[in-house]
Amino acid sequence: MSPRVSREHMKQRRADIMEAATRIFIKHGYEHTTMKHIMEEAGISRGGLYQYFSNKEDLFEALLEEGLTEEAGTAGVSLEKVESHWMLLMQLIFGEDGHPDTRMDPLAPSKLEFFITGRNDERRRSYGEKRYELVLSIYNEIIKAGQETGEFSDRYDSELLARSIITFVDGLALDHAILSEKKVRLEDQSVLFVDYLKMALGVSSS
Amino acid sequence: MSPRVSREHMKQRRADIMEAATRIFIKHGYEHTTMKHIMEEAGISRGGLYQYFSNKEDLFEALLEEGLTEEAGTAGVSLEKVESHWMLLMQLIFGEDGHPDTRMDPLAPSKLEFFITGRNDERRRSYGEKRYELVLSIYNEIIKAGQETGEFSDRYDSELLARSIITFVDGLALDHAILSEKKVRLEDQSVLFVDYLKMALGVSSS
Amino acid sequence: MSPRVSREHMKQRRADIMEAATRIFIKHGYEHTTMKHIMEEAGISRGGLYQYFSNKEDLFEALLEEGLTEEAGTAGVSLEKVESHWMLLMQLIFGEDGHPDTRMDPLAPSKLEFFITGRNDERRRSYGEKRYELVLSIYNEIIKAGQETGEFSDRYDSELLARSIITFVDGLALDHAILSEKKVRLEDQSVLFVDYLKMALGVSSS
Amino acid sequence: MSPRVSREHMKQRRADIMEAATRIFIKHGYEHTTMKHIMEEAGISRGGLYQYFSNKEDLFEALLEEGLTEEAGTAGVSLEKVESHWMLLMQLIFGEDGHPDTRMDPLAPSKLEFFITGRNDERRRSYGEKRYELVLSIYNEIIKAGQETGEFSDRYDSELLARSIITFVDGLALDHAILSEKKVRLEDQSVLFVDYLKMALGVSSS
DNA sequence: GATGAATGAGGCTTCATTCAT
DNA sequence: AATGAATGAAGCCTCATTCAT
Numbered sequence: 001m002s003p004r005v006s007r008e009h010m011k012q013r014r015a016d017i018m019e020a021a022t023r024i025f026i027k028h029g030y031e032h033t034t035m036k037h038i039m040e041e042a043g044i045s046r047g048g049l050y051q052y053f054s055n056k057e058d059l060f061e062a063l064l065e066e067g068l069t070e071e072a073g074t075a076g077v078s079l080e081k082v083e084s085h086w087m088l089l090m091q092l093i094f095g096e097d098g099h100p101d102t103r104m105d106p107l108a109p110s111k112l113e114f115f116i117t118g119r120n121d122e123r124r125r126s127y128g129e130k131r132y133e134l135v136l137s138i139y140n141e142i143i144k145a146g147q148e149t150g151e152f153s154d155r156y157d158s159e160l161l162a163r164s165i166i167t168f169v170d171g172l173a174l175d176h177a178i179l180s181e182k183k184v185r186l187e188d189q190s191v192l193f194v195d196y197l198k199m200a201l202g203v204s205s206s
Numbered sequence: 207m208s209p210r211v212s213r214e215h216m217k218q219r220r221a222d223i224m225e226a227a228t229r230i231f232i233k234h235g236y237e238h239t240t241m242k243h244i245m246e247e248a249g250i251s252r253g254g255l256y257q258y259f260s261n262k263e264d265l266f267e268a269l270l271e272e273g274l275t276e277e278a279g280t281a282g283v284s285l286e287k288v289e290s291h292w293m294l295l296m297q298l299i300f301g302e303d304g305h306p307d308t309r310m311d312p313l314a315p316s317k318l319e320f321f322i323t324g325r326n327d328e329r330r331r332s333y334g335e336k337r338y339e340l341v342l343s344i345y346n347e348i349i350k351a352g353q354e355t356g357e358f359s360d361r362y363d364s365e366l367l368a369r370s371i372i373t374f375v376d377g378l379a380l381d382h383a384i385l386s387e388k389k390v391r392l393e394d395q396s397v398l399f400v401d402y403l404k405m406a407l408g409v410s411s412s
Numbered sequence: 413m414s415p416r417v418s419r420e421h422m423k424q425r426r427a428d429i430m431e432a433a434t435r436i437f438i439k440h441g442y443e444h445t446t447m448k449h450i451m452e453e454a455g456i457s458r459g460g461l462y463q464y465f466s467n468k469e470d471l472f473e474a475l476l477e478e479g480l481t482e483e484a485g486t487a488g489v490s491l492e493k494v495e496s497h498w499m500l501l502m503q504l505i506f507g508e509d510g511h512p513d514t515r516m517d518p519l520a521p522s523k524l525e526f527f528i529t530g531r532n533d534e535r536r537r538s539y540g541e542k543r544y545e546l547v548l549s550i551y552n553e554i555i556k557a558g559q560e561t562g563e564f565s566d567r568y569d570s571e572l573l574a575r576s577i578i579t580f581v582d583g584l585a586l587d588h589a590i591l592s593e594k595k596v597r598l599e600d601q602s603v604l605f606v607d608y609l610k611m612a613l614g615v616s617s618s
Numbered sequence: 619m620s621p622r623v624s625r626e627h628m629k630q631r632r633a634d635i636m637e638a639a640t641r642i643f644i645k646h647g648y649e650h651t652t653m654k655h656i657m658e659e660a661g662i663s664r665g666g667l668y669q670y671f672s673n674k675e676d677l678f679e680a681l682l683e684e685g686l687t688e689e690a691g692t693a694g695v696s697l698e699k700v701e702s703h704w705m706l707l708m709q710l711i712f713g714e715d716g717h718p719d720t721r722m723d724p725l726a727p728s729k730l731e732f733f734i735t736g737r738n739d740e741r742r743r744s745y746g747e748k749r750y751e752l753v754l755s756i757y758n759e760i761i762k763a764g765q766e767t768g769e770f771s772d773r774y775d776s777e778l779l780a781r782s783i784i785t786f787v788d789g790l791a792l793d794h795a796i797l798s799e800k801k802v803r804l805e806d807q808s809v810l811f812v813d814y815l816k817m818a819l820g821v822s823s824s
Numbered sequence: 825g826a827t828g829a830a831t832g833a834g835g836c837t838t839c840a841t842t843c844a845t
Numbered sequence: 846a847a848t849g850a851a852t853g854a855a856g857c858c859t860c861a862t863t864c865a866t
Binding site (some may be wrong): 440443524525528529531540572576579590592596597600607 | 645646647648649650727730731733734735737738743746747750774775778779781782784785786787788789790792793795796797798801802803806807810811813814817818
Binding site (some may be wrong): 459 | 859860861862863864
């Protein structure tokens with residue numbers, strides 16, 4: 001009964017709203033973005049917007065989910081078939097090409113905001129923890145696998161290393177969010193961090 | 207008649223407000239703290255509060271300033287007389303005793319919030335950058351001094367190392383703010399990071 | 413092609429919606445029921461619902477009409493053939509068996525709401541008055557007839573007694589709507605009121 | 619410290635708002651009155667209004683409380699000293715002069731609305747029940763006292779009679795709210811009801 | 825006839841800040 | 846200096862109703 005066209009259309013509309021919202025969140029940050037901003041950017045009415053997302057939090061979580069899905073995808077490769085766990089790790093941290101560069105998720109600052117301002121909210125906090133656990137386990141699995149095949153040294157606990165990676169990435173994202181582009185020296189720091197990881201994992205310089 | 211009494215009194219009152227505000231900011235975070243919360247905690251009237259601080263931002267910056275002064279104090283020791291630059295560095299990062307532990311500035315989450323939500327505000331951003339530069343220069347000076355005396359290896363650029371320290375500290379503060387105490391493994395990560403610094407600075411294990 | 417089928421179908425559909433709406437109005441009351449509630453309960457689309465009823469008021473009035481038709485039916489018996497006007501009166505007030513009991517129209521609270529919240533709306537008010545007049549005339553006719561046949565005393569004006577019956581019934585419905593079941597003592601009050609009516613109408617205890 | 623003037627002033631302001639609100643509630647009813655209506659009628663700003671009352675419900679309950687205090691006052695006369703319990707009862711039902719008349723609390727319709735539309739709200743319902751119990755106990759006490767002194771017959775349970783009085787008063791208020799002035803025949807019905815009470819209490823016509 | 829996406833008016837509430845006393 | 850009442854901008858959310866498909 002329900003026209004297929006409509007279903008397609010809604011999907012598209014939803015995607016459009018999410019894109020518009022992304023632009024706005026990047027521009028204003030999470031806290032300072034209002035539903036009105038999003039409405040206007042997306043060219044939709046108040047009520048229309050609320051038909052797709054029941055509030056700002058809900059909408060933002062959809063964006064978070066989307067981002068996570070992409071990341072998880074990258075790691076989705078069956079670990080057993082992997083030639084180089086090191087390569088996989090680099091790809092996960094720095095994206096496709098696996099080289100430290102200046103690209104950074106432009107929504108990252110808002111994501112940090114979302115979790116930081118919501119740290120006293122039960123729901124948000126546990127949501128953040130779940131996300132953290134997920135990402136943690138992805139890194140951890142890779143490192144563990146690498147240690148098992150002997151590619152990595154097992155001098156350090158794999159989980160601890162995984163946490164350190166997250167700490168570094170978060171710290172970098174934070175400073176990048178707060179400081180102007182040039183001040184952070186994103187790339188240099190990344191290279192240095194890779195050295196750090198090489199040391200910790202006992203990987204010889206490639 | 208005697209203005210000095212009044213002057214004293216005002217100083218005290220101001221300090222009281224700042225203490226109260228600190229408690230409140232720790233409890234609710236920057237964004238979710240309202241002037242009313244502070245008023246009530248400080249036992250002062252609305253108008254009274256505004257007599258001391260012209261707005262929330264102003265008040266929070268006073269707290270920031272205070273924190274920075276303390277930090278700078280630690281480093282204020284004339285560098286030339288320092289026996290061990292490594293020790294000084296550790297003290298700066300981990301506080302008085304210089305050992306990685308679980309103590310962390312309880313106001314740190316609010317500070318992150320303050321800068322992250324205000325990253326699009328010209329004034330706030332440049333204020334944040336100035337702070338960053340200041341802290342950066344403190345670390346940088348120490349490392350540079352250590353490298354000059356030969357205590358540290360000069361394999362890495364001192365400024366870059368200084369930045370990395372900040373990145374790590376910020377990342378840790380961020381994760382600590384967002385996740386429950388146990389999840390971050392603050393101490394373990396700190397120990398690992400110290401190992402790394404030793405490597406980068408060519409310091410032999412103490 | 414055969415329009416009658418369609419006609420039948422629409423009738424049924426309309427009746428289904430009314431039933432569903434009744435359930436919802438009973439549950440949430442008039443004001444707090446939304447068209448969405450009704451849609452969902454009736455398993456019909458927004459647009460579909462509006463095809464049958466042009467708005468919430470219209471729909472509710474259909475339910476009112478239905479209720480009135482039933483009541484009028486009870487009294488519809490040709491008055492002349494009636495053996496006992498007292499019996500008829502009791503049936504009208506208390507339903508089929510004519511005995512004071514705890515049954516009460518579950519939609520009554522919503523009906524009161526409808527008229528009370530709408531008392532400043534010209535249209536709704538006059539609609540309410542028409543209904544009142546209708547019910548009034550029904551009671552009045554019976555009492556008048558009873559008085560003419562000598563079954564009832566004519567000590568009191570029949571119309572005034574009719575009004576009093578309505579007042580009592582409305583008062584009972586109101587209290588029943590507002591208070592929990594047990595608090596009203598519906599049945600006891602009814603018995604007392606019947607005693608009173610017997611006195612006023614000069615009916616000996618049955 | 620806080621200026622006495624101010625305290626006085628606030629009391630007055632609060633009273634003014636309540637008066638304005640009363641006018642508005644009488645005019646529009648509870649549901650259809652908005653905080654904006656009240657603001658405008660009271661000549662106060664949005665924020666100002668919320669300083670005195672935290673929402674519409676809170677404000678309305680203040681009006682209810684006020685009304686109840688007045689009623690309770692009437693009954694406050696020590697029951698023992700009362701010459702005629704009948705007289706007291708009449709005063710309670712019909713006001714000071716104790717004679718059935720056409721005066722009726724103009725806020726009554728809104729009060730009914732308040733409790734009827736809120737009947738599914740836990741808080742409101744129990745508030746309504748408490749009120750009912752209070753009024754009930756006032757009537758009950760008087761009737762019981764009258765029965766004990768022999769002024770009233772004890773043929774009927776005093777509590778039941780008290781409930782019936784409330785039912786009647788509520789029914790009358792309801793019909794008065796819904797119908798135009800003339801249709802209810804308030805006074806005639808009241809006289810009739812008094813006859814009813816006389817019968818039930820065994821009071822000879824005065 | 826039916827569908828349900830879209831509209832937008834309308835209400836509620838919070839809070840930083842001002843200002844008369 | 847201190848007080849706290851008052852202001853009003855700004856956000857959030859709901860819901861009856863319309864209309865293109």
